[in-house]
Amino acid sequence: MDKNKELGLFLKKKRSTLRPEQFGIKLEKRRRVEGLKREEVADLAGVSLDWYVRIEQGQDVNPSVEVLLALSRVLQLNNEEKRYLFNLSDKKMPAEDTSxxxxxxxxxxxxxxxxxxxxxxxxxxxxxxxxxxxxxxxxxxxxxxxxxxxxxxxxxxxxxxxxxxxxxxxxxxxxxxxxxxxxxxxxxxxxxxxxxxxxxxxxxxxxxxxxxxxxxxxxxxxxxxxxxxxxxxxxxxxxxxxxxxxxxxxxxxxxxxxxxxxxxxxxxxxx
The missing domain is CATH 3.30.450.180 (Beta-Lactamase)
Incomplete structure (x- = not known):
């Protein structure tokens, strides 16, 4: 599979495992989306909705290290998942600051x-x-x-x-x-x-x-x-x-x- 498409699917899958309540987002009675919405992830990560939609669609958007770290934080990725995210984006994961x-x-x-x-x-x-x-x-x-x-x-x-x-x-x-x-x-x-x-x-x-x-x-x-x-x-x-x-x-x-x-x-x- 193309890395960009694989990256988009991975992000989509991870946001589906999260609950809005974990981020203080009020749960709507008629909410149709499993997990977080795209706009919620984009807002929490500090990126534009348009950019985030394009990355989930598998387009070549070349996310920066800072953006990947923000997405890792919002999607609550463990170390292995974070490493996988960086590999898909052809970026080197920065060394962990032990402090x-x-x-x-x-x-x-x-x-x-x-x-x-x-x-x-x-x-x-x-x-x-x-x-x-x-x-x-x-x-x-x-x-x-x-x-x-x-x-x-x-x-x-x-x-x-x-x-x-x-x-x-x-x-x-x-x-x-x-x-x-x-x-x-x-x-x-x-x-x-x-x-x-x-x-x-x-x-x-x-x-x-x-x-x-x-x-x-x-x-x-x-x-x-x-x-x-x-x-x-x-x-x-x-x-x-x-x-x-x-x-x-x-x-x-x-x-x-x-x-x-x-x-x-x-x-x-x-x-």
Whole structure:
């Protein structure tokens, strides 16, 4: 199929999956269109209706990168769909700005559905970028932390709460350093994380030793013990897996091993 026609059909199909209520559009009783109307997509994306009609008709309109990003946002495309859209338009998809990562409604609902178990998302620099309520109750209020404070490596060496919470601080911290080292190629030109690495290298002998050993490990599954200041010991099993939606991000779920731990997590959620 011609790429222009394929692009038009793809956009038409995607707008049919959306509901007007998602965008604050009042639903008409006699509405005949499934999903969004063409004029609604055009208005939300900031393009002319005539232009949008022509692209859905498969005409050669050569959309810009900015327009493709706007359509991706309005049509709520995931990363694979966005990549497909750019390929059809013969455009290179711009690199994702990790400082502007947005957790989708669907992904946030997944994190929330894990309560009372702990769920959070880390980026390639091991900075926490998404979480559920249980994570806040156990690990601290990420909502009030700066980006630097949410970096799990920096926090391991600088936050006394974490040092007291972790049953095996040394094992946890060493693993985090090794994981950060393993991902270095993903962020080697990132000024913020390199500032953290330089700071820890100069101020902490443990970090300096473990970083320069260049050990590289990963633990997608395992168990851990935490000492929470309010409810005591929490016995948890955990599993981590890569997100296909956010480049190089990992989703971690920490589950209660026994009923006593589950009851304690439920108690924390009510506080």
């Amino acid at each position: 502007k990562i947005i957790i989708s409604d669907t992904l946030q609902k997944f994190l929330d559905s894990q309560n009372p178990n702990i769920a959070y998302i880390t980026d390639s620099k091991l900075t926490i970028i998404g979480w559920n309520k249980a994570a806040l109750k156990v690990y601290g209020n990420y909502e009030r932390m700066s980006e630097k404070e949410r970096n799990s490596v920096w926090r391991s060496f600088n936050d006394n709460y974490m040092k007291e919470l972790l049953d095996n601080w040394e094992g946890h911290s060493r693993l985090r350093v090794e994981q950060l080292r393993a991902n270095y190629s993903c962020y080697e030109n990132d000024a913020k994380i390199n500032e953290i690495i330089d700071e820890l290298n100069s101020k902490n002998s443990f970090f300096n030793e473990w970083w320069n050993e260049q050990g590289i490990k990963g633990t997608p599954e395992g168990q851990k013990l935490l000492h929470h200041p309010m409810v005591g010991k929490l016995y948890l099993s955990y599993i981590s897996f890569k997100s296909t939606e956010i480049e190089e991000a990992s989703i971690t779920i920490q589950m209660a091993v026994d009923d006593e731990t589950k009851n304690k997590l439920e108690k924390l959620l009510k506080l």
